[in-house]
Amino acid sequence: MKFGYSKTQFSWKEAFHGMGGLIFILSILLTLIGLLFIYSASPKRGADNYMNRQASWFLVSIVAFLITVRFDYLILVKHSYAIYLVAILSLIATHFLGVYRGGAKSWLKLGPMLLQTSEIMKIAIIFLLAKVLSDETKKNGGIKELLYPVLLTGIPMGLIVIQPDLGSSIIFVPVAFAMIFVSGIRFKALAIVFLIMVNLAVVVYFYGLHEYQKKRVLMFMNQDSMTREEKRSSGYQLEQSKIAIGNGGLTGRGWGKGTQNVYGLLPERHTDFIFAVIGEEMGFVGIFLVLLLYLILFCSMLVTSYTTLAVPGQLIIIGVMALHLSQTIVNTAMTVGMAPITGLPLPFMSYGGSSLLFNFISIGMVVSVAGRKIL
């Protein structure tokens, strides 16, 4: 084997003792808090509310987590090209056979359930980049060797953009960036990458965005000088979200008592704006605690990565962390107008079965790395 680690051994004790266990417990804690507020944000309070559905997905996710933990990640890394190919094919299949949900053709129907194929791609790209970037034979940290990983990331991004799901596509950038950064790119090369990305962003803004998306970005820029008309149309979500959070104050209105939430004034409140519901009902204290939990989660991932001996394993953890970190930052920041409004969910908390399932699979990957000793 190329990496020089011929055998690994997994032990549950190793996995849950220390950081792995903390990561798992934090994920469950965040999901439970999410369930609580999904219930509060459910328009229906009967048996058929969103919480019950999400809870059943939660159970499925735990099972998926336990299965993922048992996989040998090094074997997966070894076959990562195959996984990548399968994921690319599934994206192409989605393009032709997919189902529309919320205006984007990003779902594949598998029997009774719908699968968001970009989620598979996120996992696949982490494994593949872990393989490619940990290859020490081509290492000098220069800009040229970046071309290949960038190309590998660019292909699926393009496929997801045309679905069109810009949010899911953009999230590949921080993941790839973090993994490349950690794998030892020089700061000079980093500066060049940064400049290229800024230019790319400008091009995307003018040629790649829909009118409504441009409006959201503009609204984000001028949010303090919105006219009354804008507050009702393109700026509605942002305005309502800020009112909800501001209405919460220090200690919040109480669970199930936020007026913005209960009277349905906050749009997308059980999915993209679940954080605003927490802000309104639990106040600054609740927000602070939840963000702290996220911070501890990400820190413990970093620590796990730090202590892992195999580079691919380290990179996998960094990739997963970057995925969740970027989504968390974008989602929470957008509720208070620090980021433009994108359709990105809050990891573990937003309503959405498929998303929760893959969150736990990725956590499974992290715990798997933590629990595997290299012999």
Add this chain to the structure above:
Amino acid sequence: MQEMVKTRIKWILAFMIAGFPFLIFRFFEIQYILHEKYSDDAVRNLDRYKDVAPRRGAIYDRNGKLLVKTSAGYALTGNIEGLFLQIKEGDETREILNEESINSLVNLLMEHRENKKDKESEEDKENEKIAMIEEISEKALNIYRRVQESIETTLLPHKELAIKSPSKYALKKKDAKKDYYRRKYPIWDNISAQAAQAFFCNKSYFCPYQEDKNKEEKYKNQEEKDKKNFKDIYPGFHLEFTIKRNYLYPDLACHLIGRLGLVENFPEEIRDSLIKNKGYSVRDMIGLSGIERIFEDALRGKRGCKVQSREDKENSLYLEKSIDGENIYLSIDKDLQEFAEKSLDQTVEKYKSKEEKDKGAVGGAAVVLNIYTGEILVMASSPRYEIEKYSENYKDLKDDPYFPLVNRAISFYYPIPPGSVFKVPVAAYVLQNGIIDENRCFVCNKYMYERGRFACTHIHGKIDLVHAISGSCNIFFYHLGEMMGPERLEECAYLFGFGTKSGLGFGSEESPGFIPTPARSASQGEHWGDGKSRMFGIGQLINATPLQVARSMAMIANIGIMPKLCLVKKQNQGSGDDQILVAQKGIAKEAYVANEDWKWPISQKNWLLIKQGMARTTEGPEGTAKELRKKLKGVRIACKTGTSQVKGKADHSWFAGFFPLEEPLYAFAVLIEHGGYGATAAGPVAIDLINKIMQK
């Protein structure tokens, strides 16, 4: 490499921990520093501004009998998308009625009927249910047909595409279908409040109507319904709160009362200007014709506005109270109007030609007005339509050969000469202007010149004016026409209100009528000879409506003073004090003002002569309507028959005059289109009506 990775991980950790406070501070800013602003916003967010619709004014008759009222209620509407199931068979999709939905709806309606009988056999119930299902199914199928037609019409401009690129055409068709299949069409009016509640509770999760004590039960029911996915209990049916116009007598004075329509159905430009300039909203009703249109401003009232908090739905703050529309008291007498309409209907039916449709009577009209106040007591037209079912039956009504949509009392949809009734104004004119005196005689030998078209009905021999009126001698009036010449004939016609609009403001009264002049004849390439003056003299070339004829009779009865026509006795606001208002609001003012000086005094002597001639129509042995005298119950009338000729068809039958003879109070005119001889078709209708009025 491992070392490098570790260093970089430290970097990331440092960035993350350094960035965390920024995010936290932003939340702190919004939740603590700006908390008051945002919580104010949140409270304001709970307010909902709602329009409060005013109640449209009611319409009464002159004696305070209610004719039209406004009531609030619930109505069921349906859309094709839910009412019809789409079944795929190979490439084709068939659409069949969703019977399950209709069944469950009927079950609900049966359960909450308003007039439930105490004891009812199962069989009766079953029958009623079946009838209801059939009715709703039929209505649904009707809607389906209408929708398909509408889709066809929308696609018409794109017909070329069908050949050029079928796929684009299919796309257009799909879009049109999608649009029309989602539109809601009325299905069932007058849903009882109970049924509406039950329907609403079944369909939506929150049920504001049920009381709290039933809460437990409610949740129990709710769970069962949740299982059924309550959205699909009555697919395709929707409940709407409506403000309905109730017509207590479906077709009484339908042309006069007029129709209402939704603002949203107007062409875009007009709709926008109505909304912008007059404060209508899209779902508002607006008068389209008749009284509803003329008095729109008074009837509609003023929209109010209230604020309601989402948290407290019980109490709301009125920013502006709505003001209900004013009630209108028509000058029409409901009993007389009804009577006139019925007897017109019967007479028209009687004189309809059984063999050839267009040769017999096609319709009729009757007008009675007060000669002093100008109040119109009766303005009947036959045939009529039911106002409520206008849009439903529009196609049939439009294509009806008897034109039920036309108000025959007032409109010139078809030129009708007044015929011999015009002889009365002519007689008044010649006497008053001294063209002849009462002793001047002409000789009537049936023909003016041995034979030809200038003929009379009888051989009257040597005849004077009084007898010429009662006997309706054509020869006498041919001579008068010739003597007067076109200028004076024209003046006479205008003096007595021919060629002039009524001034009531009806939209259907587009034309003032036609008065022939030499200039007009010349423009049509015809020479004006004495022949034309003669025909004009007996009322043949000119056109007139029954209202114009009645008005000219009123002017004669009133010794040369033209009354100001009006349809409304008074208007009042809701239950407030009566506000006597005789034709000042709404009615076209210019015509009203013009009437002010409409005087052309007739001397007492001449007036008596004309009255004598008109009285002899029924009383004299030479009178054209002497058979009708015995039908009159204790009242003497002054009248004139008219039989105006039409080429190739039966004559129009006219009967006009005023009564009581001694002290005239009312003027009247009755027309039966193509009814034949004046005294046989129109006469009896008028006499019956006069008897009825005098009995009152």
